[in-house]
Amino acid sequence: MDRIPILKLGGALIVTIQVDMHDRLALALEEDLTAMIARTSARGVLIEISALEIVDSFIGRMLVSIAAVSRVLDAETVVAGMRPAVAITLVELGLELTGIKTALNVERGMALIQARLSEEDDGHESDRDRHEN
Amino acid sequence: MKTDGAEVLSKTVTQDEAAILDAWNAALREGTSLQSGRIREAELQTQVKAVFGQIRDALASGGLDADAAGFASLRETLADISRSRAIQGFTPTDTANFVFSLKEPIFDALKRMLDGDATALAAGVWAAGKVLDRLGLQTMEVFLASREEVIGRQGQEIAELSTPVVRLWDGILALPLIGTLDSARTGVVMENLLQAIVDEEAEIAIIDITGVPTVDTLVAQHLLKTVAAARLMGADCIVSGIRPQIAQTMVHLGVELNVVSKATLADAFAVALKRTGRKVVRQQAPAEERR
Numbered sequence: 001m002d003r004i005p006i007l008k009l010g011g012a013l014i015v016t017i018q019v020d021m022h023d024r025l026a027l028a029l030e031e032d033l034t035a036m037i038a039r040t041s042a043r044g045v046l047i048e049i050s051a052l053e054i055v056d057s058f059i060g061r062m063l064v065s066i067a068a069v070s071r072v073l074d075a076e077t078v079v080a081g082m083r084p085a086v087a088i089t090l091v092e093l094g095l096e097l098t099g100i101k102t103a104l105n106v107e108r109g110m111a112l113i114q115a116r117l118s119e120e121d122d123g124h125e126s127d128r129d130r131h132e133n
Numbered sequence: 134m135k136t137d138g139a140e141v142l143s144k145t146v147t148q149d150e151a152a153i154l155d156a157w158n159a160a161l162r163e164g165t166s167l168q169s170g171r172i173r174e175a176e177l178q179t180q181v182k183a184v185f186g187q188i189r190d191a192l193a194s195g196g197l198d199a200d201a202a203g204f205a206s207l208r209e210t211l212a213d214i215s216r217s218r219a220i221q222g223f224t225p226t227d228t229a230n231f232v233f234s235l236k237e238p239i240f241d242a243l244k245r246m247l248d249g250d251a252t253a254l255a256a257g258v259w260a261a262g263k264v265l266d267r268l269g270l271q272t273m274e275v276f277l278a279s280r281e282e283v284i285g286r287q288g289q290e291i292a293e294l295s296t297p298v299v300r301l302w303d304g305i306l307a308l309p310l311i312g313t314l315d316s317a318r319t320g321v322v323m324e325n326l327l328q329a330i331v332d333e334e335a336e337i338a339i340i341d342i343t344g345v346p347t348v349d350t351l352v353a354q355h356l357l358k359t360v361a362a363a364r365l366m367g368a369d370c371i372v373s374g375i376r377p378q379i380a381q382t383m384v385h386l387g388v389e390l391n392v393v394s395k396a397t398l399a400d401a402f403a404v405a406l407k408r409t410g411r412k413v414v415r416q417q418a419p420a421e422e423r424r
Contacts, residue, residue, distance in 0.1 A: 084327030
């Protein structure tokens with residue numbers, strides 16, 4: 001598999017990583033995801049990694065940079081379903097993924113994104129919007 | 134005429150087997166291992182017979198080198214005996230004496246065999262001493278290794294016992310830490326906590342450090358690692374139970390815990406309930422209600 005599929009669900013994009021990530025795949029994902037966010041003007045990105053068993057510092061950094069790029073495009077990234085072993089590895093590598101929201105599973109991850117979407121629909125301005133005005 | 138100690142020894146052991154065995158049994162009976170009640174006399178005699186038979190065969194196969202292939206089965210038997218003694222709680226002296234008490238009977242037998250032939254006697258005694266000392270040392274080595282193994286296992290059991298993860302409510306876990314946190318224990322704690330978060334689908338984990346005697350920079354770092362790993366799994370952490378003195382020490386040391394912290398487990402639990410949209414309410418006493 002040389003591309004990871006990206007699904008659109010309402011205002012959110014869903015990516016489930018079900019193969020071992022290698023570096024090229026990670027770079028392709030970042031590129032596709034960025035293009036997709038811009039095209040669909042999605043407000044949330046859910047990355048589901050419960051099948052991901054092996055991470056290295058590159059994959060960790062890629063998650064951080066996807067989150068940073070998404071934030072620039074006004075979408076919030078939620079990483080869901082991380083395995084305990086993966087979490088321990090990332091912490092030992094010193095990658096604490098600051099700035100990324102995390103959730104135990106897809107359901108809770110979607111709830112986080114929905115909460116943000118409905119908050120904005122209610123007319124509450126998010127912090128960033130206020131700064132821009 | 135050159136006297137071969139090994140040959141003399143082997144011959145003596147083969148010919149005078151019954152007498153040596155009796156003397157050895159007698160010596161062991163006098164020793165403390167039987168009196169301690171940890172082993173039965175019949176069992177001891179079985180071991181004696183097995184070991185003696187293998188010593189005889191090993192010596193007959195030639196050589197005095199206790200590390201040689203001829204001694205392999207003997208070494209194994211001795212290792213088994215020594216291992217079981219380490220687990221049964223024998224003293225090192227008892228274990229070593231099992232082999233060393235064979236010396237006197239063999240020396241006596243040599244004396245009887247080679248009455249008057251001083252050169253041969255000296256050679257035989259030297260050969261017997263060499264073999265038995267080596268075997269005794271090997272016995273001790275296995276004994277110590279088994280003890281280390283027992284100690285290591287106990288340490289691991291303590292580490293596992295002292296890191297329970299408790300479910301306080303749906304989606305709220307507590308991790309009461311007791312004892313000093315080192316890197317090995319942090320690893321166990323982290324694994325247990327993360328697995329529990331997955332199993333219980335927890336949203337909030339309360340790490341209670343009432344039982345942690347000291348918090349220095351290293352312990353704080355371990356705590357922060359645990360908190361960070363839990364966050365990656367999508368669970369929030371609250372640290373509770375920091376005693377006043379510890380809080381002072383931490384501030385003086387410049388240790389910063391950038392996590393939500395509460396003084397007591399009860400406070401932390403209240404916060405956790407609030408965050409999950411629940412609260413504890415006092416009900417009116419049933420007696421008053423009925424009136």
